[in-house]
Amino acid sequence: xxxxxxQYVEPFVSSFGRIFVSLFNASRVAxxxxxRMLRMLWASCKLVVTPPVRWQLIVDQMQFIGVGxxxxxxxxxxxxxxxxxxxxxxxxxxxGAETLTGAVVTITLSRELAPVLTALMVTARxxxxxxxxxxxxxxxQQIEALSAMAVNPIDYLIAPRIVxxxxxxxxxxxxxxxxxxxxxxxxxxxxxxxxxxxxMEKIRYYVDVADIVQGLFKSIFFAVILSLVSCYQGLQAxxxxxxxxxxxxxxxxxxSVAILVADxxxxxxxx
Amino acid sequence: MIEFRNVSKNFGEQNVLDKLNLVVEEGKIxxxxxxxxxxxxxxxxxLMGLLKPDEGQIxxxxxxxxxxxxxxxxxxxxxxxxxxxxxALFDYMNVFENVSFPLYEHTKLSDEEIxxxxxxxxxxxxxENVNQKLPNELSGGMRKRVGLARAIILEPPxxxxxxxxxxxxxxxxxxxxxxxxxxxxxxxxxxxxxxxDLALSYRVAHKIAMLYKGQxxxxxxxxxxxxxxxxxxxxxxxxxxxxxxxx
Numbered sequence: 001x002x003x004x005x006x007q008y009v010e011p012f013v014s015s016f017g018r019i020f021v022s023l024f025n026a027s028r029v030a031x032x033x034x035x036r037m038l039r040m041l042w043a044s045c046k047l048v049v050t051p052p053v054r055w056q057l058i059v060d061q062m063q064f065i066g067v068g069x070x071x072x073x074x075x076x077x078x079x080x081x082x083x084x085x086x087x088x089x090x091x092x093x094x095x096g097a098e099t100l101t102g103a104v105v106t107i108t109l110s111r112e113l114a115p116v117l118t119a120l121m122v123t124a125r126x127x128x129x130x131x132x133x134x135x136x137x138x139x140x141q142q143i144e145a146l147s148a149m150a151v152n153p154i155d156y157l158i159a160p161r162i163v164x165x166x167x168x169x170x171x172x173x174x175x176x177x178x179x180x181x182x183x184x185x186x187x188x189x190x191x192x193x194x195x196x197x198x199x200m201e202k203i204r205y206y207v208d209v210a211d212i213v214q215g216l217f218k219s220i221f222f223a224v225i226l227s228l229v230s231c232y233q234g235l236q237a238x239x240x241x242x243x244x245x246x247x248x249x250x251x252x253x254x255x256s257v258a259i260l261v262a263d264x265x266x267x268x269x270x271x
Numbered sequence: 272m273i274e275f276r277n278v279s280k281n282f283g284e285q286n287v288l289d290k291l292n293l294v295v296e297e298g299k300i301x302x303x304x305x306x307x308x309x310x311x312x313x314x315x316x317x318l319m320g321l322l323k324p325d326e327g328q329i330x331x332x333x334x335x336x337x338x339x340x341x342x343x344x345x346x347x348x349x350x351x352x353x354x355x356x357x358x359a360l361f362d363y364m365n366v367f368e369n370v371s372f373p374l375y376e377h378t379k380l381s382d383e384e385i386x387x388x389x390x391x392x393x394x395x396x397x398x399e400n401v402n403q404k405l406p407n408e409l410s411g412g413m414r415k416r417v418g419l420a421r422a423i424i425l426e427p428p429x430x431x432x433x434x435x436x437x438x439x440x441x442x443x444x445x446x447x448x449x450x451x452x453x454x455x456x457x458x459x460x461x462x463x464x465x466x467x468d469l470a471l472s473y474r475v476a477h478k479i480a481m482l483y484k485g486q487x488x489x490x491x492x493x494x495x496x497x498x499x500x501x502x503x504x505x506x507x508x509x510x511x512x513x514x515x516x517x518x
Contacts, residue, residue: 141356144321144359148319148321148351148355149348150346
């Protein structure tokens with residue numbers, strides 16, 4: 001009996017214990033990091049409403065995040081709209097309902113695909129750049145220099161990026177909606193031979209303004225997530241180029257996963 | 272006047288500063304020297320309020336900086352100018368933007384006045400026609416000069432130097448020494464410098480503090496330091512002499 005316990009039960013229990021302890025520690029670290037990020041967000045919110053508002057920095061960041069991400073968002077949108085129309089048009093054709101393609105694509109784009117894919121593209125392009133820039137500034141003492149010159153780094157670097165992301169993400173999502181729909185229209189009417197008038201009529205009939213507002217509302221949440229996580233990861237870089245690279249990777253991975261998780265909960269809780 | 276009173280700072284298990292006491296006289300150049308990892312940079316960061324001590328007090332012009340609220344600390348930092356080890360210039364800004372940055376942040380001067388002040392500050396550190404250059408287009412010595420121009424542009428009463436000659440060749444090192452002396456002669460404010468460079472400290476400092484195992488083990492004029500009887504100071508000076516002898 002003792003031999004059986006030593007050979008099978010004890011290793012199983014100790015492995016289980018180790019896994020439990022690792023999970024507990026990982027969860028504790030994740031919660032601590034989340035707490036620090038929320039404190040940074042709160043500090044940013046307070047600084048944003050405290051004059052003088054740094055409009056020039058906000059506009060610069062809007063240009064970097066918004067205008068800079070426009071091409072990749074348009075490219076993603078047109079192909080997403082086209083492929084979704086192709087797939088759903090063929091599926092609907094099986095039971096003769098292909099005229100519903102426009103409505104289905106529009107609802108899916110505006111509620112889910114546009115906010116989520118826009119956020120993922122902006123994370124990949126601008127979130128990574130935010131983390132890299134702030135991380136490099138951190139390891140080259142530029143952030144310490146800001147503090148030494150009595151300039152709050154949260155006020156100067158973080159708050160303008162969060163505000164800019166919140167302002168441009170709904171715009172980029174609207175552009176994604178429009179361009180995605182354009183791609184779907186081209187494929188549906190030229191490739192699947194759906195009547196353009198029917199395509200538009202079904203959209204008018206089935207799509208509600210609330211569908212579009214829902215997507216835009218989500219995009220604001222995603223903007224906060226991607227800018228906050230990216231800036232926070234950049235600020236945590238301490239040990240040179242390798243650490244900056246690691247923090248950029250973490251910024252993109254954590255932001256992307258957090259956007260997808262938040263998407264589920266926002267959809268389930270709010271809509 | 273700057274005073275460190277029984278200041279201790281630990282990083283985990285490592286005791287970096289251990290009840291450090293130091294008084295930096297107003298209007299003088301003081302150098303803090305010591306081996307790598309002795310806590311020289313930590314001392315400067317504590318003074319700037321970038322780190323908090325675990326124990327002790329740090330007084331700047333009579334105010335205990337450890338007891339100040341964030342906004343009071345920010346206001347106190349305007350009394351400091353700091354030249355960082357690698358100058359820490361903002362790499363996305365050109366020289367003019369770097370040097371004018373504190374003026375745009377903390378004064379309401381017009382663009383013309385700021386241009387004049389930047390020009391004067393750059394001339395003071397011996398630089399001309401570099402306004403539009405980016406930091407990566409400058410040599411190490413030029414970056415240090417721009418860093419110094421930025422540090423003194425608000426005319427702070429205290430200027431801090433973090434290893435001002437590290438990584439520079441002997442000629443530029445000598446020029447930086449000249450620059451420190453000239454700048455001090457013009458402004459007569461308090462300079463606190465941390466350095467490994469014994470020759471530079473002998474040349475520019477009025478007082479040298481030797482930091483060892485988290486404490487100041489000797490605080491003397493360059494002349495007096497040569498006759499120190501402290502074993503570590505003797506070893507440090509001998510090592511420097513050996514190094515110079517082997518050149």
